[in-house]
Amino acid sequence: MSLSLQGRQLGCERDGRWLFEGLDIDVNRGDIWHVAGPNGSGKTTLLKVLAGQFNDYCGSLHWQGKPLGQGREHFAANMLYLGHSPGVSAGLTPLENLAWYQALHDECSDEVQREAALATMGLEGFEDVPVGHLSAGQQRRVALARLNLTPRVLWILDEPFTAIDQAGVEALEAQLVAHARAGGAVVMTTHHVLEIDHPLRHVALG
């Protein structure tokens, strides 16, 4: 399918301070956008705006040529947003977390697929361990397993590399490139220096 998320003249003011204003962005198939900037410059805020998670902004957002408000269901069915914190429940196991996430988003549940998604993230053997007993990097990997589970064309990822070890970083970089090459798109923030074999598009804040 085609893919077009268009932001025009986006602006967001917080506590009397403009984090960004007059910002234009066009996210299309094959794009990897890197939103960069110092702490507090508004990267998370911009990603939340783009993901339809935060509505207190100026400007316009269009998905597939229509105002986001008109195509919200279609957008939600085609976009995966992973926030700054892993967003996993400590009392549930990785498998239960994925099942809960799928139920919440009306996705078909399949235990075998969930196990495979966790295995791809290096979590084989940890499927039934409460997430609160896992390391920070492993908890992040549980969240990232959704990338393998939920086929969405647009990934909006806030600091996906946080707490991930070097091998995991390389695997995730390769996964982002593969997603873009397959016709998907990625918008992400990271303080990590990206080493990817794909053109990067940039938004610099602050």
Ligand SMILES: Nc1ncnc2c1ncn2[C@@H]1O[C@H](COP(=O)(O)OP(=O)(O)OP(=O)(O)O)[C@@H](O)[C@H]1O
């Ligand atoms: N819930 C909130 N209420 C009011 N102001 C907020 C809120 N969340 C963030 N802000 C303001 O927005 C600014 C930008 O926050 P944001 O999380 O978007 O920055 P960031 O660039 O992602 O930072 P970091 O690199 O530290 O993650 C903050 O400095 C803060 O002043």
